[in-house]
Amino acid sequence: MTKIKPFYDGLVLGGGIAGMQAALDLAGQGFEVLLVEKEPTIGGVMVGLNKVFPTLDCSSCICTPRMAEVAHHDRISVLCYTDLVRARRRNAGFEVILRKKPRYVVEEDCIGCSLCELACPYFAPHEFDQGLGARAAIYIPHGNAIPQVPVLDPDYCMLDGNCARACPKNCIDFAQQAEELSVGVGSIIVATGLRLTPMGAKKQYGGDRHANVMNPLAMERVQSSNGPYGHILRPSDGKIPRSVAYVQCAGSRDQSIGVPYCSRVCCMYALKQAIMIRHQRHDTQVTIYHMDIRAFGKGYEQFYRRAQSEGVRVVKAKVARITEVENGDLSLRVELIDEGGRVADIRHDLVVLSQGTIPGWRPEGALPLEVDDDGFFAIPDIAARPANSTAEGIFVAGVATGPKDIPDSIVEAGAAAMEAAMYLDRVRESAGEMA
Amino acid sequence: MILRVDPSITAELSQYGGDTAVKCFNCGNCTAACSLTNQESVFPRRYIRYIQLGLKDKMIGSLDPWLCYYCGDCSETCPRQAQPGKLMMASRRWLISMYDWTGLSRLMYRHEWVEVVMLALVALLVLALFTIPANFGFRLLAQHPEALRTVNLSDFAPKEVVHWGDIALASLLGFLLLSNAARMVFHVRRHAAGGAGWAFLAELREFVIEGFTQRRWRDCETGAGKHWLRHLLLVTAYGAMFCLVVVFLRWFQVENTSFHWSSLLGYYSTLVLMGATLGIMSDRLKKREQIHKDSDLADWLFVILLFLTGLSGIALHLARLLDLPLTTYVLYTVHLMIAVSMLTVEVPFGKWSHLFYRPLAMYLQAVEARRQHSAIPAGATRAPVTV
Amino acid sequence: MSEPKRDWQKDLKVFRERMGGLSEEKKAWAREQRDTLKAIRQALAGGPATIPQIAERTGMPGKKVLWHVMAMKRYGKVAECGQAGDYYLYELKEGGS
Numbered sequence: 001m002t003k004i005k006p007f008y009d010g011l012v013l014g015g016g017i018a019g020m021q022a023a024l025d026l027a028g029q030g031f032e033v034l035l036v037e038k039e040p041t042i043g044g045v046m047v048g049l050n051k052v053f054p055t056l057d058c059s060s061c062i063c064t065p066r067m068a069e070v071a072h073h074d075r076i077s078v079l080c081y082t083d084l085v086r087a088r089r090r091n092a093g094f095e096v097i098l099r100k101k102p103r104y105v106v107e108e109d110c111i112g113c114s115l116c117e118l119a120c121p122y123f124a125p126h127e128f129d130q131g132l133g134a135r136a137a138i139y140i141p142h143g144n145a146i147p148q149v150p151v152l153d154p155d156y157c158m159l160d161g162n163c164a165r166a167c168p169k170n171c172i173d174f175a176q177q178a179e180e181l182s183v184g185v186g187s188i189i190v191a192t193g194l195r196l197t198p199m200g201a202k203k204q205y206g207g208d209r210h211a212n213v214m215n216p217l218a219m220e221r222v223q224s225s226n227g228p229y230g231h232i233l234r235p236s237d238g239k240i241p242r243s244v245a246y247v248q249c250a251g252s253r254d255q256s257i258g259v260p261y262c263s264r265v266c267c268m269y270a271l272k273q274a275i276m277i278r279h280q281r282h283d284t285q286v287t288i289y290h291m292d293i294r295a296f297g298k299g300y301e302q303f304y305r306r307a308q309s310e311g312v313r314v315v316k317a318k319v320a321r322i323t324e325v326e327n328g329d330l331s332l333r334v335e336l337i338d339e340g341g342r343v344a345d346i347r348h349d350l351v352v353l354s355q356g357t358i359p360g361w362r363p364e365g366a367l368p369l370e371v372d373d374d375g376f377f378a379i380p381d382i383a384a385r386p387a388n389s390t391a392e393g394i395f396v397a398g399v400a401t402g403p404k405d406i407p408d409s410i411v412e413a414g415a416a417a418m419e420a421a422m423y424l425d426r427v428r429e430s431a432g433e434m435a
Numbered sequence: 436m437i438l439r440v441d442p443s444i445t446a447e448l449s450q451y452g453g454d455t456a457v458k459c460f461n462c463g464n465c466t467a468a469c470s471l472t473n474q475e476s477v478f479p480r481r482y483i484r485y486i487q488l489g490l491k492d493k494m495i496g497s498l499d500p501w502l503c504y505y506c507g508d509c510s511e512t513c514p515r516q517a518q519p520g521k522l523m524m525a526s527r528r529w530l531i532s533m534y535d536w537t538g539l540s541r542l543m544y545r546h547e548w549v550e551v552v553m554l555a556l557v558a559l560l561v562l563a564l565f566t567i568p569a570n571f572g573f574r575l576l577a578q579h580p581e582a583l584r585t586v587n588l589s590d591f592a593p594k595e596v597v598h599w600g601d602i603a604l605a606s607l608l609g610f611l612l613l614s615n616a617a618r619m620v621f622h623v624r625r626h627a628a629g630g631a632g633w634a635f636l637a638e639l640r641e642f643v644i645e646g647f648t649q650r651r652w653r654d655c656e657t658g659a660g661k662h663w664l665r666h667l668l669l670v671t672a673y674g675a676m677f678c679l680v681v682v683f684l685r686w687f688q689v690e691n692t693s694f695h696w697s698s699l700l701g702y703y704s705t706l707v708l709m710g711a712t713l714g715i716m717s718d719r720l721k722k723r724e725q726i727h728k729d730s731d732l733a734d735w736l737f738v739i740l741l742f743l744t745g746l747s748g749i750a751l752h753l754a755r756l757l758d759l760p761l762t763t764y765v766l767y768t769v770h771l772m773i774a775v776s777m778l779t780v781e782v783p784f785g786k787w788s789h790l791f792y793r794p795l796a797m798y799l800q801a802v803e804a805r806r807q808h809s810a811i812p813a814g815a816t817r818a819p820v821t822v
Numbered sequence: 823m824s825e826p827k828r829d830w831q832k833d834l835k836v837f838r839e840r841m842g843g844l845s846e847e848k849k850a851w852a853r854e855q856r857d858t859l860k861a862i863r864q865a866l867a868g869g870p871a872t873i874p875q876i877a878e879r880t881g882m883p884g885k886k887v888l889w890h891v892m893a894m895k896r897y898g899k900v901a902e903c904g905q906a907g908d909y910y911l912y913e914l915k916e917g918g919s
Contacts, residue, residue, distance in 0.1 A: 104837075106828075122855060123893040134893030158852050159838050164830040172830055174837035204468070204512060211885045228892055230902070231910065237884030238873035238891075240908045254514045291462040291514065318514065320467030328884070335463030335472075341481045343472045 004077055004181060008034040010420050011096055011185040013084055014360075016044020017063060018398025018409040019191035020070045025417030026189070027075040031424060034183060035070060036098060038361075040081045041145035043067050044193055048128060048142075048217065050224040052406055053272040054303035060144055067146045080147065085180065086366045092393065092427040093186040102176035104138075104152035109171035112148035114140060119166035124156040126228070130218035132235055133228030138163045138172075143226060186427065187393045187420040190369070190377060191413060192361035194399040197251025197259055204321045205250060205353055211236035212328050213351045216269055223276050232280055234350040236328035241284060241349035244277055245332055246270040247319045248290035252356030252403075261374055263356035263403040267294045270354050271304055274312040287313040287348070289334060297405065322351060357403045369394060376402045387416035393427075395419045441489025448486055450545045451532070452731055453525025456486040458517035465509035465519035470656040475804050476502050479509060479519040482526060495533050495622045500526035501789075501796030504662075506655040507725020521729050528733075531788055533622075534615040540784040547732045550780060554736070557776035564600070565768050571596060576764065583760045591764045594685050601681045604775065611783030612791055619792060623799050627806075634805035641801045646794035658724050665711050670790070672707035675700050701752075705745045712742040737786045740777040747773055858882065858890050863914060866900070872909035 012023045015037030023035045035042070046052075047067065049059035070076055085097040105116075120136035128135075128142045137156035140148055152163070152172070164172035199207030199215055207213045212234045214222070221227040234241050248270060252263040267290070274286040293314065295304040308314060317334035323345075325331050330351050336342045359375040370378040370390040377389055377396045387395045397416035398409040445456045459480070466472050466480045478499035485493045500523045509519040532541035543550045565572035571593050576582055582590055624631075644650065647670070652663040679687040679697055687697045715738050718727045747770040754763040781787035838844075858880075865871060865879040873891065877884045891912055894900040903913045 118897065122852060123890070132889070132892075134889065134896060136897075154841060157841075158848070159834065159841065159844060161831065161834050164834065170828050170830065173828065174830060174833035202512075228896075229888075230895075233888070233910075235885055235888060237877065238888040238909060240910075242908065249514060254512075255516045256512045256514070291460065316462075318462035318464035318467070320464050320469075320512065333467045335466035335477065335480060337461060337463050337480075341463070341466065341477050343466055343474065343477055 004034070004079065004183065005032070007184040007186075008032045008077070009186045009424050010034070010189060010417075011036065011087075011094070011183070011187070012189045012191060014044070014191035014193055014398070014400070015039070015042030015070070015078070015080070016191060016193045016398065016409075017046040017066070017406055018193065018400070018413040019044070019189070020066050021410050021413035022189045022191055022395075022397050022417045022420075023070055023076050024066065024073065025414050026420055027073050029417070029421045031075065031186075031421060033073075033076045034185065035076055035078045036082050036084060037078070037080045038083050039141070040103065040149075040151040041141040041147070042070060042078060042080060043144065043146070045217070046406060047144055048220060048224075050220045050227075051272055051276060053268045054297070054299040056272065056275070064144045067144070071146045078146075079181075081151065082181075084366050087185075087188060087368075089368065089393075090184065092431075093184060094188060094393070096183050096185055096188075098181040098183065100179045100181060102178055103149065104154075104173055104176050105150050106171040106173050106176075107147060107149050109169045110147075110149045111169055112140065112150075113168065114150070115166040115168060116150055116163035116172060119162040121162065122156055122158060124153060129221045129228040130215060132218055132221060186424050187395065188367070189413075189416045189420055190367065190389065190394065190396045190400050191398045191416070192359070192400045194357040194360045194403070196355040197257065197358055199353065199355065201251055201257040201259075201355075202254065205247065205319070206322055206324070207250070207353050207355075210322065210324045210328075210330060210351075212324075212330055212349065213322060213353060215355050216266070216273065216352055219273050219352050220269075223273060223280070232277060232284075234328070239349060240281065242281075243285045243348045243350075244274075244287070245319075245330070245346075245348040245351045246274060246286070246288040246354055247322070247332070247351060248288060248293075248354045249318065250353035250355055251358075253291070259356050259358065259374075261356075261403065262294060264294070264296075265403065265405050266354040266356060268297075268300060268303065268405065270352070271295075271307040271312065273352065275307050275310055278310050278312060285313065286311075287315055287346075289315050289317045289319050289332065291316070291318050297407070357399055359400065361400070367391075367394065369396075374402075376400065385419070387412060387419045393423055395423075438488060438490065441491060444486055444489035444491060444494070448522070448525055448529055451525040451528040452729065453486075453518075453522040453529075455516070455518045456483055456522055458515045459483045459487065459513075459519070460515055462514060465513055465517075468508045468512050469503075470506075470508070471502060471504075471651065471654055475800065478502060479523050483517070483519060483522055486522065486526070494526070495530070496625060498623060498796040498800050499523070500530055501793050502651075502800065503527075504649075504652045504655050504659070505726045506657040506659060507728075508655075508657050510725050511657075518729075520725055524729065527789065527792075530619075531615075531784070531792070534619045534792070535611075535784055536614065536618060537611070537784070543780070543784055544733065550733060550736060550785070553780045553784075554740075554776045557779045558772040561772045561775050562768060565592070565771075573764070573768075576761075586755050586758050586760045586763045588688055588755070588763070588767065592688075592767060594688060597688065598684050601684065604778065605681055608778060608782045612788060615783060615788070616791060616795055619795065620799065623796075627803060631802055631806040634802040634809070638798055638801040638805060642794050642798035645797040646790070649793070651797065658726065662726065665714060668707045669711045672704040672711070676704040676708070679704070698752075701748075705748050705752075708741060708745040709749075712738050712745070716742070733786060737777070737781055740773055740781075744770070744774045744777060855890075858886065859894065862887065862890055862894070866912065866914045870903050870911040870913040872906050872911055874909060876912075 009031035010026045010033045012019045012035045015035055023033045027033045043063055047060050047063045052059045071078055081103055082098050082100045085099050087094045087096045117136045117139050120138050122137045123134035124137055125131035126133040126135040138150050138152040140150045196215055222229060222232055252259050270288050277284055277286050293304055295301045316337045319332050319334050321333040323331045329347055329349060331345045331347050333345050336344055363369050368391050372378045377400050379386060379401055380390055387397055389396045395416040397413040463480050466477055482497055482499040503523040505520050505524055507520045513519055528544050532544050653659050679701055683697055686695050719730045722728050747766060751766040751770050754766050861880040862876055865876045873884055873888045877887045891900055899915055900912050901915050902910050904911045
């Protein structure tokens with residue numbers, strides 16, 4: 001961990017793939033960058049994904065080198081487990097107040113040996129595995145986490161001191177408290193990413209009630225080799241699912257849950273996960289229920305066809321209701337449009353709700369930015385300056401401005417870094433003229 | 436198969452209060468969301484498809500809109516906000532006007548003022564009945580001021596006059612309604628396969644039970660119990676009042692302060708009528724449930740007139756018991772103006788007719804189901820679906 | 823190296839006070855987790871079993887059993903050892919209890 005300096009050219013909010021790319025691109029142009037991440041590790045959503053579409057490359061294999069590059073970059077400082085309190089304009093830049101949450105571990109001293117985690121006898125739901133797996137009350141977020149430093153979760157800590165007793169470096173620090181930091185920055189790039197639509201958003205689906213109705217990020221973890229089960233199993237009883245359903249538009253394009261827009265990635269991740277299920281379990285049937293398949297990007301339509309040729313069933317029908325039947329199986333009520341409009345109740349072992357994306361963070365006064373009705377950051381000139389926010393000197397990238405996939409987020413991060421660089425240059429030039 | 440697409444139908448339907456058909460992209464959520472759909476009844480999406488394509492023949496011959504009680508689950512969850520429930524409601528109005536050979540219904544639904552004018556005309560006719568003839572009504576009063584000493588309805592509105600008026604009105608409305616219903620049956624059965632003769636008899640039970648109870652409404656998932664019960668009470672009140680006025684008038688219409696047991700039935704009807712209509716009006720003002728969100732003038736007029744019928748009935752009753760002759764006579768006239776105009780306009784042409792069409796639709800559907808069922812060899816069942 | 827050595831036991835005491843001690847709720851949670859793990863270990867004492875089998879032997883819901891077995895597996899106290907129908911078999915690892 002680098003020491004935090006009093007001034008940076010750029011502050012990047014969010015350590016996901018967009019934020020990391022923006023930080024790298026801005027630092028690559030010679031600027032000093034501070035990357036702030038609210039979670040205990042950088043990597044964002046992408047590092048938890050199993051594969052990326054349409055190439056089926058390993059997601060963390062693409063993400064982790066970037067994480068390492070960010071962490072080791074001479075001109076990038078990383079502050080994890082830190083929230084933005086507020087940023088106020090000062091001259092051409094901003095004065096930023098940050099709040100570093102206590103990890104209860106001294107980062108500089110920790111060697112990432114995990115002995116504290118192994119010494120803790122309690123299990124809590126593991127955030128990285130969407131709660132399907134367990135972790136100790138003190139834990140390193142995951143194998144690829146950066147920094148490889150544990151975090152103690154006071155909600156589950158039984159205060160028995162087992163971790164501190166096991167630590168060979170005596171770096172468990174129960175005295176740690178949240179600390180406020182003040183830094184000056186020349187510009188800000190907001191890359192605060194996404195959250196999924198809540199599982200209970202559509203009450204007819206019972207995503208928050210039925211054990212075997214999963215969110216898509218949980219399915220990514222379940223499919224990952226380092227996932228909670230090590231295999232594709234269903235949560236209610238560890239059964240190998242023989243019939244899996246994907247319910248498309250479960251959290252998007254639905255005015256009734258207040259998310260009218262298309263989340264853009266759900267069709268593709270559902271197809272990808274369906275293919276991966278077929279690869280891992282050749283005899284498991286996968287059915288995708290959809291209103292229409294939106295395969296809009298480079299190579300995406302081909303990917304859609306590939307899924308079908310690999311035995312993924314694609315059925316035009318909007319699922320109206322999911323009911324739990326015996327054994328934790330689920331019954332999906334649909335009208336099968338292509339079969340002459342027949343109403344059917346179809347049974348599956350496991351259901352994935354293709355939840356949509358909603359903004360990961362709302363500024364609520366912390367930043368002088370405007371958001372659109374849907375909560376994503378407003379872009380006044382979306383056609384010509386897609387990375388420029390409503391405030392001068394603040395740029396936006398990735399899903400923070402609206403749903404998008406990984407390639408688009410990376411492109412936008414580059415654009416935001418470029419805009420920030422030009423802004424910093426302009427400020428520098430005019431300061432030079434004044435002097 | 437060649438379809439003749441007629442885009443004018445979507446525009447036409449919007450004149451009946453359903454302007455969202457074009458929003459639908461046929462995902463089928465509404466059909467699956469509906470708790471009344473099954474192998475036999477598949478709606479509303481299929482019907483909305485007919486609207487979009489303008490398949491008028493299919494629309495007229497379809498029973499789908501009558502199978503819907505407008506719980507609003509489909510509209511609540513429609514991803515396109517195409518308001519399938521509202522479209523079903525508009526389709527019911529459209530169907531009523533298609534069944535109606537006089538064309539009045541069509542005029543009424545397309546132009547709200549027509550209904551108001553029709554109501555006013557009938558009300559004026561009733562007023563004329565009590566002001567023009569010399570041997571009863573207000574002219575009789577004018578000639579015999581002593582008649583104002585005590586309430587004597589037999590002089591003001593002789594039972595024979597009212598009774599035969601009732602019969603004439605009931606016959607006329609019955610004729611209009613039945614002839615329209617006959618057209619409905621014709622359109623529905625026109626393209627149906629034969630061999631349903633026995634089924635027509637066997638399912639008559641369904642018609643009677645459904646007509647009195649609307650029991651299928653209870654299968655709706657949302658708000659069904661409350662709305663169904665209220666509707667049922669309203670129907671019993673209506674039925675009781677109908678019997679009192681048309682069949683038992685000679686006992687029901689009594690003089691000044693005297694009392695007859697049939698008044699008890701009248702009290703029940705009036706109370707239910709007013710309670711239920713007040714409840715409906717308050718729900719419509721609150722607009723909490725889908726079913727109450729899209730009421731237009733025609734819907735409001737129906738409920739308001741029902742309420743006013745009850746209110747004027749009570750007022751009339753009180754005035755008679757207090758022995759206030761002129762007040763009683765005026766209220767009597769007003770009461771009839773409201774009730775007769777409402778019945779004349781609503782029974783054959785308007786909202787009231789659903790009380791007949793809906794059970795008729797259930798009946799026709801049951802007939803068709805029975806016919807199809809008897810066509811399937813015994814023991815053959817539909818295989819359960821597994822994917 | 824001039825910094826005084828951290829006294830975690832003293833810090834823990836202060837931390838405990840700041841957290842308001844251990845709530846009854848939290849104690850009950852910990853007790854329940856210990857009992858759950860114990861029950862699962864007992865259920866597996868006789869040999870490998872599937873999640874539904876463990877659930878039947880312990881009288882606990884399958885979802886809860888799966889979650890705890892996977893927790894034990896992650897920390898090396900249980901291992902997967904073959905398959906029975908649509909379910910995997912799990913066994914206790916030596917020294918895992």
